[in-house]
Amino acid sequence: MIDLQKNNLPLDLSYLRDMSGDSAEFMIEMIDMFKTQTPIYIAEMETAMGNKDWTKVSSAAHKIKPTFAYVGREDAKEFMQKIEHDARELRNIENIPIAFLEIKDFLQILYRQLDDSRAELEKRI
Secondary structure, eight states: OOOGGGGGSOOOOHHHHHHHTSOHHHHHHHHHHHHHHHHHHHHHHHHHHHTTOHHHHHHHHHHHHHHHHHTTOHHHHHHHHHHHHHHHHTOSGGGHHHHHHHHHHHHHHHHHHHHHHHHHHHTTO
């Protein structure tokens, strides 16, 4: 489940900070990449769901999943992991479209958090 309290807090970018050696430029690049790639994976996932292609739903969820951890949202990573496993194992598939809508709504919040984090990082350059 997505932790709604985290939606109102600044992102914990410690993973990116550690990975980049605290390079603001690199962290900005990763944020930009997240915001570019995620809509592609979400569209893939939505198409696959419409086609009831649960293997492709699982694959798309798998691609998205680790990126949430990179930006400090382990809760969303775990939520996406559940979607991935349920789609792969054909378990609770009737709940996947509901979970998908929750992720889509959450992404709008996350994008705003990323924009805020990016603005703070730009001040360091």
